[in-house]
Amino acid sequence: MKQLNNDNAANRTSYVGYVYNVGEKAYKNKVLDSLPIEWAELHRSGAIHIHDLDAYDLTYNCLTFDIINKFPYAEFEGFSEQGKIIHLFEFIKDLFTKLGNEQSGGMAFANFDNEIDEILKKLNIDYLKYKDLISDSIAELILWCNGNHSRMGQTSYYVTLNIGLARTECARFIAHEVIDRFLKLGDMVFKPNIVFKVVDGINNKPNDPNYDLLKLALSCTAKKMIPTYLLCDCKGDKDTDPNKLSIMGCRTRVVSDLYGEAGAMGRGNITNISINLPRLALEIDKNHKELDKEAKFDLLQAKWDEVAKVVKDILLDRYHKVCKRTADDFPTNSSYHLWCKDFKGDLEEVFKHGTLSLGFIGLSEAIEVITGTKYYSDMDNYIMTLGFVKHMRDYCDFLKNEYKLNFSLLATSGELISGRFIDFDKDLYKPDVDIFSKGYYTNSFHIDVDSRLPGYKKIQLEGLFHEICNGGCITYIELGEAPLGNEESLEEYINIAVEAGVHYLGFNFPKDVCNDCGTTGVFDYCPKCKSHNITRIRRVSGYLEILDGFTKGKKAEEKNRKKN
Amino acid sequence: MFMRINSIRYNNSVVDGPGIRTVLFMQGCDLHCKGCQNRSTWDIEKGKKVDIDELVNELNKKVFNKKITISGGEPLMQKAALIELVTKLNDLGFDIALYTGHQKEDVPSILLDKVKYIKTGNFIQELKTTVKPFVGSENQVFEEVK
Numbered sequence: 240m241k242q243l244n245n246d247n248a249a250n251r252t253s254y255v256g257y258v259y260n261v262g263e264k265a266y267k268n269k270v271l272d273s274l275p276i277e278w279a280e281l282h283r284s285g286a287i288h289i290h291d292l293d294a295y296d297l298t299y300n301c302l303t304f305d306i307i308n309k310f311p312y313a314e315f316e317g318f319s320e321q322g323k324i325i326h327l328f329e330f331i332k333d334l335f336t337k338l339g340n341e342q343s344g345g346m347a348f349a350n351f352d353n354e355i356d357e358i359l360k361k362l363n364i365d366y367l368k369y370k371d372l373i374s375d376s377i378a379e380l381i382l383w384c385n386g387n388h389s390r391m392g393q394t395s396y397y398v399t400l401n402i403g404l405a406r407t408e409c410a411r412f413i414a415h416e417v418i419d420r421f422l423k424l425g426d427m428v429f430k431p432n433i434v435f436k437v438v439d440g441i442n443n444k445p446n447d448p449n450y451d452l453l454k455l456a457l458s459c460t461a462k463k464m465i466p467t468y469l470l471c472d473c474k475g476d477k478d479t480d481p482n483k484l485s486i487m488g489c490r491t492r493v494v495s496d497l498y499g500e501a502g503a504m505g506r507g508n509i510t511n512i513s514i515n516l517p518r519l520a521l522e523i524d525k526n527h528k529e530l531d532k533e534a535k536f537d538l539l540q541a542k543w544d545e546v547a548k549v550v551k552d553i554l555l556d557r558y559h560k561v562c563k564r565t566a567d568d569f570p571t572n573s574s575y576h577l578w579c580k581d582f583k584g585d586l587e588e589v590f591k592h593g594t595l596s597l598g599f600i601g602l603s604e605a606i607e608v609i610t611g612t613k614y615y616s617d618m619d620n621y622i623m624t625l626g627f628v629k630h631m632r633d634y635c636d637f638l639k640n641e642y643k644l645n646f647s648l649l650a651t652s653g654e655l656i657s658g659r660f661i662d663f664d665k666d667l668y669k670p671d672v673d674i675f676s677k678g679y680y681t682n683s684f685h686i687d688v689d690s691r692l693p694g695y696k697k698i699q700l701e702g703l704f705h706e707i708c709n710g711g712c713i714t715y716i717e718l719g720e721a722p723l724g725n726e727e728s729l730e731e732y733i734n735i736a737v738e739a740g741v742h743y744l745g746f747n748f749p750k751d752v753c754n755d756c757g758t759t760g761v762f763d764y765c766p767k768c769k770s771h772n773i774t775r776i777r778r779v780s781g782y783l784e785i786l787d788g789f790t791k792g793k794k795a796e797e798k799n800r801k802k803n
Numbered sequence: 804m805f806m807r808i809n810s811i812r813y814n815n816s817v818v819d820g821p822g823i824r825t826v827l828f829m830q831g832c833d834l835h836c837k838g839c840q841n842r843s844t845w846d847i848e849k850g851k852k853v854d855i856d857e858l859v860n861e862l863n864k865k866v867f868n869k870k871i872t873i874s875g876g877e878p879l880m881q882k883a884a885l886i887e888l889v890t891k892l893n894d895l896g897f898d899i900a901l902y903t904g905h906q907k908e909d910v911p912s913i914l915l916d917k918v919k920y921i922k923t924g925n926f927i928q929e930l931k932t933t934v935k936p937f938v939g940s941e942n943q944v945f946e947e948v949k
Contacts, residue, residue, distance in 0.1 A: 693814040722818065725817050725818070728823045759933065766933070802815065
């Protein structure tokens with residue numbers, strides 16, 4: 240069966256998936272047709288992108304669920320101790336399945352190690368008696384996340400396990416097994432996403448109690464690119480309890496809350512819309528070439544303001560529509576109370592704790608169009624660019640105050656739109672600088688993937704944007720090849736990143752796996768057995784995927800990635 | 804004193820020893836291994852001639868974490884200059900890795916006292932590895948010596 244679209248690298252085909260795709264396309268159009276023409280036109284013309292349009296009036300985006308809140312201990316009565324362990328992990332998989340079809344985006348455990356530890360304790364299970372069973376159950380869960388493509392009949396469940404702050408020996412054991420089993424399951428296992436939370440005094444220094452876990456995580460990253468690292472001591476996060484920090488979905492950051500305690504626990508993003516920044520710059524270039532750089536920056540802000548005002552209206556419209564749903568529309572959330580507030584009565588009481596995010600991609604191309612050079616090529620450009628991003632954030636803060644809702648600025652990865660936006664723009668504009676031939680727009684505020692800037696410089700330059708983009712962002716270091724045996728280099732990068740204000744850090748390298756003999760490296764055909772049967776694993780939008788399934792834009796980007 | 808170098812790659816290698824390393828490629832090689840990736844380093848007459856004090860100054864300014872790998876070419880071809888370079892970098896507190904295609908017994912002991920890591924053994928294409936850290940072929944040895 241031919242795949243109808245390839246909007247998402249995690250997709251596989253099935254008849255259910257085929258029917259879903261037909262329905263999804265029709266429903267998206269129905270949603271667009273129901274919106275004011277001006278709004279729909281912005282989306283249809285690629286000036287903005289309303290993410291997960293098919294979920295527009297139906298559900299929220301992503302969630303770090305509070306599993307402890309109403310964990311159904313009663314369900315476990317009558318089970319043997321082994322049975323309780325088996326049922327616990329079955330329960331988690333079942334939860335992923337149900338929730339994965341009840342919301343449009345990713346889901347996360349904020350502290351998988353501590354939370355499983357707490358549940359085991361309440362179930363009166365002595366982990367020392369069942370270490371093999373618990374370890375195997377963790378391996379089984381990993382395999383399930385990796386191999387299951389039942390969501391929407393075609394795609395995997397976006398699961399993130401945040402770990403690293405293990406407080407007890409049992410929690411430490413769980414964190415250890417998550418990394419160790421993931422590592423030993425081999426190169427073709429690259430899900431779920433595992434995020435290691437780095438905190439001084441807990442795991443970042445040689446005398447810290449969980450330093451051994453950080454070391455193990457780094458050795459795993461050196462082989463498999465996972466875990467990625469949530470740097471809880473960075474400037475923007477250090478005032479929040481690290482236990483409450485979590486990465487959900489591909490990069491979503493949920494911290495401050497107008498209606499409660501700061502942190503991600505039991506909260507998520509409701510909806511987000513990304514603005515095509517190069518489009519704004521291209522319009523300035525087309526109609527106001529004569530302006531000087533300062534005036535062009537001013538105009539860029541003014542044009543962004545115009546679009547952002549409409550985006551705000553769409554976000555609010557969607558938010559209110561989702562709030563009009565009832566608890567019956569969210570049976571899993573209602574049963575297990577995974578949000579910080581119970582699902583009953585007016586759902587706004589729940590969803591007001593979520594975030595509404597204004598996103599952006601292609602900052603690099605936009606600035607290149609209005610200045611003729613990269614934003615990181617000179618200090619003047621860099622400072623003006625920071626000013627522009629700060630302007631976007633100020634508007635989000637203004638909205639937060641004005642509408643008393645948790646607006647935030649998201650540095651979008653743009654899996655689909657990196658290619659979609661440029662397809663529109665290349666037919667409409669002819670700028671002096673060539674931003675089109677590479678075939679994609681650059682992820683959020685990222686420095687170009689082929690900049691060849693040393694990693695530490697890239698970290699320092701991108702770090703300042705992390706503090707501003709409070710709705711989520713990530714910095715990647717392109718390593719060129721697997722840094723085997725070199726945990727020390729990753730540790731150095733982590734420490735530079737914490738200092739630079741980076742909140743979330745990932746390491747990328749090309750990883751080719753021979754399907755016949757298992758050799759890994761970077762090659763056209765296997766250097767050992769000469770096989771041409773090769774799987775190429777790369778990172779896209781925070782998750783690892785197989786290169787063949789990448790969207791057009793991300794395929795083009797991957798081709799251009801050069802070592803930092 | 805002067806030495807001939809091929810090139811310097813600053814602050815971006817994660818495969819030439821532990822940490823993020825700058826790699827200095829010295830000019831000249833007496834081994835000429837089959838499958839060599841740096842053939843432009845072979846001819847000792849090529850590359851550029853640099854004053855060691857100036858080179859040390861530049862490295863001290865540009866290497867952000869004082870971690871350097873001296874590779875080539877074959878560094879031992881310019882033994883006297885290499886000893887001066889390693890001594891000066893060691894005095895400045897550099898973490899130094901030395902990559903030679905020769906054996907450990909061919910390396911002057913004064914160098915072994917001042918470098919932290921050493922990689923020995925010539926590259927053998929038939930034994931090429933993509934899984935053993937910091938070396939190109941299975942026969943090569945990477946070890947900490949300080």
